[in-house]
Amino acid sequence: MTTGAESLLATLEANDVDVCFANPGTSEMHFVSALDRADRIRGVLALFEGVVTGAADGYGRMTGNPAATLLHLGPGLANGLSNMHNALRSQSPIVNVIGDHATYHRDLDAPLTSDIEGAARPFSHWVRTTPTADSLGQDTAEAVRVSREGKIASLILPADAAWTEVDAANPIAVKAGEPAPDPHVPDGALEAAARVLREEGSRTAILLGPRSATPDALAAADAIAAATGSQVLLNTFMSVISRGAGRHGAQRIPYPVPQSQELLSKFDNILLVGAKPPVAFFAYPDKPSRLYQPGTRFIDLTDGFQRTVESLESLRSELGNTVDTPALELQLPGLPTGEITPEKLGVFLGHSLPEHAVVVDESITTGRSFGEATDAARPHEWLTGTGGSIGYGMAASVGAAIARPDQPVITLEADGSGMYMPQALWTQAREALNITTLIFSNRKYQILRNEMTNVGVPKFGPKAEALLDLNNPGIDWVQLSESMGVPARRATTIEELQAAFTAALEEDGPHLIEVML
Amino acid sequence: MTTGAESLLATLEANDVDVCFANPGTSEMHFVSALDRADRIRGVLALFEGVVTGAADGYGRMTGNPAATLLHLGPGLANGLSNMHNALRSQSPIVNVIGDHATYHRDLDAPLTSDIEGAARPFSHWVRTTPTADSLGQDTAEAVRVSREGKIASLILPADAAWTEVDAANPIAVKAGEPAPDPHVPDGALEAAARVLREEGSRTAILLGPRSATPDALAAADAIAAATGSQVLLNTFMSVISRGAGRHGAQRIPYPVPQSQELLSKFDNILLVGAKPPVAFFAYPDKPSRLYQPGTRFIDLTDGFQRTVESLESLRSELGNTVDTPALELQLPGLPTGEITPEKLGVFLGHSLPEHAVVVDESITTGRSFGEATDAARPHEWLTGTGGSIGYGMAASVGAAIARPDQPVITLEADGSGMYMPQALWTQAREALNITTLIFSNRKYQILRNEMTNVGVPKFGPKAEALLDLNNPGIDWVQLSESMGVPARRATTIEELQAAFTAALEEDGPHLIEVML
Missing domain, CATH: 3.40.50.970 (Thiamin diphosphate (ThDP)-binding fold, Pyr/PP domains)
Structure with a gap:
């Protein structure tokens, strides 16, 4: 029954x-x-x-x-x-x-x-x-x-x-069928891609989509790029990126439209590997929505989002002359000191990220320099908010920590985005998950202050100001975290941050550090 | 421009x-x-x-x-x-x-x-x-x-x-049209209602829907009930109920199916005033979904949800023989003492609710006795979770306090439901709203423990138990509240509760009291 x-x-x-x-x-x-x-x-x-x-x-x-x-x-x-x-x-x-x-x-x-x-x-x-x-x-x-x-x-x-009870004639536990086979590389795509790489390598980018930045895929793409003078790019927002020493780097398309336009102006051809033609996150008055230059030729190598490595390996075979490139070597920057700034935070992470960390990044404006600063850090996985829905960070960390119990999870969370779903901290405590959350407390929706200017509002009055401001009252993240059972400390200098971070990693279970900016 | x-x-x-x-x-x-x-x-x-x-x-x-x-x-x-x-x-x-x-x-x-x-x-x-x-x-x-x-x-x-700029030929500020006229009382409904009230008054209920429990509507319904021996009922979950001294009482249909069935078994006729035939909140195995007895005759006096008072006044005219009934007189119970129980909390509220309080009730299981205990309290408005979506209480209080800045808002919040949207506390602090929140901390989803039994699961094991339990870790509501700028105290006895409640009402701005059960 x-x-x-x-x-x-x-x-x-x-x-x-x-x-x-x-x-x-x-x-x-x-x-x-x-x-x-x-x-x-x-x-x-x-x-x-x-x-x-x-x-x-x-x-x-x-x-x-x-x-x-x-x-x-x-x-x-x-x-x-x-x-x-x-x-x-x-x-x-x-x-x-x-x-x-x-x-x-x-x-x-x-x-x-x-x-x-x-x-x-x-x-x-x-x-x-x-x-x-x-x-x-x-x-x-x-x-x-x-x-x-x-x-x-x-x-x-x-x-x-x-x-209701299941009829006795019915199977109780049903085996799932196989997922639909991944689509084949579109006919002629490999040949076309090989041709533009050979003929216009320096004007060609290989763009990897959300699920495509695995160690093997990055290595294969890097080999192709080295052999042809092309460049490996990643979407601005990725599901997981395998990064750091022992992996092969790739540049993410920057979030701000002018920078992404400038980067993509170098390319007449973009090979899509589980990716789509890159567009701006938002529309802005008098700025383009398409980030690539008009007339860019796109060649889709995967017709979807799977088979990334296989497609890149096939392309290597088609090219015939690629060799493996050396992986990134570990390069740890020195620890900065004193007052905390977004730039110093990036260097701090480059110095301090533990081996095989799973970094869940919802740092919004504070994190703009983190990518570059951690390129050659200890090997780690980097997750970003793929759909622009705010508040995913502390929740996604719960799942990441349960999936990878032996790897430290580091959540990089802005204070504004952290307030969407702070209840995640309670589950982190209940499940005793190895998560260290850094809250970047700048007490404002800084991204919206930037965006206000971007959309053509040069100056704003007290009511607009109030809607972008997280002071009055300030949020005490140490209290908030401890109220849900996650031990917390506050850091106002890099030295305090380093001490709190080291202590958090040494002790099992979740911790939170409120980083005062 | x-x-x-x-x-x-x-x-x-x-x-x-x-x-x-x-x-x-x-x-x-x-x-x-x-x-x-x-x-x-x-x-x-x-x-x-x-x-x-x-x-x-x-x-x-x-x-x-x-x-x-x-x-x-x-x-x-x-x-x-x-x-x-x-x-x-x-x-x-x-x-x-x-x-x-x-x-x-x-x-x-x-x-x-x-x-x-x-x-x-x-x-x-x-x-x-x-x-x-x-x-x-x-x-x-x-x-x-x-x-x-x-x-x-x-x-x-x-x-x-x-x-974009609006074309100069266009009006900028447009006046809204009139709302669609409320539907008329369906033809013959008044006459039919008057007939059953005259002939079967004691077997007839007048059921008021979510928006229909205004002071005038309750007074009119009470006059009809007194003249005909019928009874005024309210939906289990109401938008606003005007209650207490100076108003006219009415019984809410109880939430548990057996009690509501018992109540409704007394009636062959139900007059609907902005209400629909009453059904169970949930289906349960071997319990009916319709709460009224088979064959109940329904007469809809409003064909929708507005014109409540007008319909009831028309019905009074049709009946011809109704007189105003006396409103409820103030009856304040004595203050209980000692350890806090759900029953004593009801009496405490009956004793302590301030005049013209706006009570936002999301007390779930703790509040089962609150209605009866506050029937003849000082006059107040009572709001409930009308759609069963959990987490509305502290947020709805924000809007209620802004709508009624001169009336104290009292939020009755279970700890489980409070955790859905605790961010409301921050807005309460920012806007300095006169809201006193009582958190009933029983550290479990008590309603689900009850419901587990109701749906036929007599005993549950550790995994089910863990999914209904809010301990491990316990939530410190005082810390949580203060982290968002709302001063908070903890009460473990009625005396402590009364002291904290009095202090909260005397001081402007929001306060929270964690009531330990």
């Missing part, structure tokens, strides 16, 4: 989904109960649904395997949508399980009723309401299969489908 | 919309800049969008007039959707302004692009993307008009529509 909820969980287990980030409600009680009997699935409670989906994003980025989420009807899903947007742009696999009223209860329009499918669709690749307990094995397996293509699968679970 | 953003704000001003709750981003910078020149509109910053929409809900409940919100593209909207769900169920007027990319930028699929209309639709009555600066006056006026029907209007504002 097996309920639908048990079939759902057995199917997740059969397909090696081993963590469920959850914020449950009444309709999900049978799922929660069934979790007790699903020995291979870890249940992780978050106190807000954005933490649930953000954690699943972080987990998916680090493993390529979906986490499950558990969300409570339309409003519970709604709270998770913004981080689903980032996950979608990151091509992270996620299986959402969204509880709904019992099927016979839905038409009564009870207070918590809403159009869950409609709410899920803009932020999911796949949405299905499972009709009965008997359909849960198949539908869950299909959700897992779809997610493994780097997609968001949202499975809506009516309460009666969860609590 | 007027921009679209200026036309939007001038139209809001011309229609007496005088507050905008905002969490802006780059695309909204022209709106923010224009706010500097909109003297009659107060801008209120929130650090998370759920606070923005929750505040607009609270404001709309107290004034009947829409607040504007300002939200940043799809993810910013997404973070505000759950509180929009409550507002929708509360029939609160709201005008959402949702920034979007410039029209010519949208098709480029920049990282922050998403289907904003699709995301807004499940939680809005009206959704429109304004095409140009020239359309903003008309579209804004239409949004205001729609909202005044107790609806959510979501206006999507492309950045170029905001920054």
Whole structure:
């Protein structure tokens, strides 16, 4: 005798989904109960649904395997949508399980009723309401299969489908089918790419998309670039970048339009490797939306987002004359001293990042110099906010830390963005995750002060000013962090920061450092 | 020379919309800049969008007039959707302004692009993307008009529509049309209602919906009930209830299915006044979803949600023989002592609620006895979570306090629900709002422990237990509150609670009391 909820969980287990980030409600009680009997699935409670989906994003980025989420009807899903947007742009696999009223209860329009499918669709690749307990094995397996293509699968679970017993003739745990095969390199693309590399190498860029900055892909791209005089570029916002000593570097397209335009003006040809033609993050009056020069020739090597390494290896074969290039050598800058500035913070990170750190970067304006300063640091992975949805950092760190329990996770968080989902700290404490969070406290939405000027507003008055200001009252991040069980310290100098950072890394569990700017 | 953003704000001003709750981003910078020149509109910053929409809900409940919100593209909207769900169920007027990319930028699929209309639709009555600066006056006026029907209007504002100049031939500030006239009382409904009241008065209930518990409507309903032996009932979850001494009481339908069934089994007829046939909040195995007995006759007196008083007055005329009943007399229970229990908390509130308090109730399980205990307290307004979306309380209090600056706002918040949007405390501090928040700290999702049993799970293991537990780590609400600038105290006895409550009410600005259960 097996309920639908048990079939759902057995199917997740059969397909090696081993963590469920959850914020449950009444309709999900049978799922929660069934979790007790699903020995291979870890249940992780978050106190807000954005933490649930953000954690699943972080987990998916680090493993390529979906986490499950558990969300409570339309409003519970709604709270998770913004981080689903980032996950979608990151091509992270996620299986959402969204509880709904019992099927016979839905038409009564009870207070918590809403159009869950409609709410899920803009932020999911796949949405299905499972009709009965008997359909849960198949539908869950299909959700897992779809997610493994780097997609968001949202499975809506009516309460009666969860609590009803599965017909004995039905399989309980269903194996997921294979993900759709990655698309082949488009016909002729390799030949065309090899030709422009040979003939116009110095005017050609190889642009790697969100999931394509793995060590092997970066090494292959670097070999091609060295052999042809071309340049390897990365999207401004990437799912994961493998960086530091022992890896091969590549330049990210800068965020500000003038700088990105200047960089891309050097290229007549851009080879797309899991990437799309680069466009500005926002439109600005009198600035172009397309960052590349008019007439740029694009050659798509992957027709999508997978097979990155294979495509680059095929291109190397096609070129025939490439040799491996040396990886970056470790180059640790000296530790700066005194008062903290954004530039010194970059150098500090270059000096101090521990080996195999997973860096979750939501540092916004404070972090503009961090990339260059950490290029030749100890080897590490670097995650960024792929969809521009603010507040992903501390939540994604939860998932990254659960995916990589033996690697230190470093969260670089602006104070403004940190305030969107501070509840992530509580889950970090409950799960005793090895996360060190640096909060960059400048007490303003500095990016909006910059953007205000960019969009042509030279001077702003007291009301506009107040909407970009995080003083009055200032936020005490040490208190905030400790209120949720994460030990915290404040640093006003590089020396204090270094001492706090070292202490945080030495002790198990999460820590937070409020970095005063 | 007027921009679209200026036309939007001038139209809001011309229609007496005088507050905008905002969490802006780059695309909204022209709106923010224009706010500097909109003297009659107060801008209120929130650090998370759920606070923005929750505040607009609270404001709309107290004034009947829409607040504007300002939200940043799809993810910013997404973070505000759950509180929009409550507002929708509360029939609160709201005008959402949702920034979007410039029209010519949208098709480029920049990282922050998403289907904003699709995301807004499940939680809005009206959704429109304004095409140009020239359309903003008309579209804004239409949004205001729609909202005044107790609806959510979501206006999507492309950045170029905001920054472009309005054609000189166009009106800048457009007056909103009149809301659609309230539907008439359905033909024959009054006569039918009068008949069942005369013939089967003791088997008849008068059920008031979310917006219908005004002092006048309650008085009219009470007069009818007294004349006919019928009973006045309220929905379980109401937008606002006018309660206490000088008002006329009415029983809310209890949340638990067995109790509500028992109550409703007394009635063969239910007169609906801005209400719908009552159904269970959730479905439970082997329990009915419809709370009324089979064969109940419903008579709808309002065919919607407005004209409550008029309908009841018409019914009184039709009956001919009703007289005004005396209002409730003030009856203050004695102050309990010692250790705090949920029951003593109710008595404490009955004793201590200040005159004309606005009580925002998200006390979940702790508050089950509060209603009865405060029936004859000093006169006050009582707001509840109308849509079952958790986390509305502290945010709605922001809007209620701005709507009623001379009345003390008392927020009754469970610790679990409070953790969904604690950022509301920061806005309470910034705006120096007279809000006293009681956090009922039982360190668990107690309602889910109850519901687990209700859905037929008698006993649960460690994993299920952990997902309903808020210990490990415990949340220090005093620290959390003070980290955002709201002075806080902890109370472990009724005496400490009374001292902290009195002190909080005597001092201007927000305060928080962590009530240990």
